[in-house]
Amino acid sequence: MTQTIQFTLNGSPVSIDVDEERTLLWVLRDDLSLTGAKFGCGEGLCGACTILLDGEAVPSCQLTAGYAAGKKITTIEGLEQDGRLHTVQKAFIKYDALQCGFCTPGMILRAVALLSANPEPSSDQILSAMDGNLCRCGAHVRIIQAVQTASEAMKGGRS
Numbered sequence: 001m002t003q004t005i006q007f008t009l010n011g012s013p014v015s016i017d018v019d020e021e022r023t024l025l026w027v028l029r030d031d032l033s034l035t036g037a038k039f040g041c042g043e044g045l046c047g048a049c050t051i052l053l054d055g056e057a058v059p060s061c062q063l064t065a066g067y068a069a070g071k072k073i074t075t076i077e078g079l080e081q082d083g084r085l086h087t088v089q090k091a092f093i094k095y096d097a098l099q100c101g102f103c104t105p106g107m108i109l110r111a112v113a114l115l116s117a118n119p120e121p122s123s124d125q126i127l128s129a130m131d132g133n134l135c136r137c138g139a140h141v142r143i144i145q146a147v148q149t150a151s152e153a154m155k156g157g158r159s
């Protein structure tokens with residue numbers, strides 16, 4: 001059923017008329033033209049569609065639009081602030097932690113959620129947190145290096 005749904009998207013209020021049962025990923029991509037979140041498996045298994053929902057990394061392919069009502073959503077498009085990339089984004093560039101880039105928005109948002117909840121994760125904690133995000137290009141080693149470096153930079157107040 002079509003309803004007016006309101007939520008905060010990348011820091012700005014959004015109000016859209018949408019079938020509340022539609023998948024949030026497609027609402028973001030098709031209705032709101034935010035194509036950073038990708039469709040991979042469609043089953044909550046690959047992490048390509050990861051967004052932040054009230055700060056938590058979640059698979060948007062598994063959520064309905066109605067679930068977003070009243071919540072704060074961050075997509076990769078909203079991560080930079082005033083033209084400055086997030087520390088995690090900078091670390092991914094520094095370590096060349098991507099190849100095709102398909103998994104990258106989800107990887108970065110997963111890492112942001114991790115470092116927000118746990119600013120000083122151990123290597124095992126990083127591996128565990130990133131485990132649900134798959135990279136078909138095999139860039140995992142560089143991705144983990146980037147997350148570790150971002151953690152150190154955020155801990156030291158560098159960005």
Ligand code: FES
Binds near residue numbers: 049059060
């Ligand atoms: S597309 Fe959502 S987890 Fe794979």
Ligand code: FES
Binds near residue numbers: 102135138
């Ligand atoms: S960089 Fe291609 S899937 Fe990860």
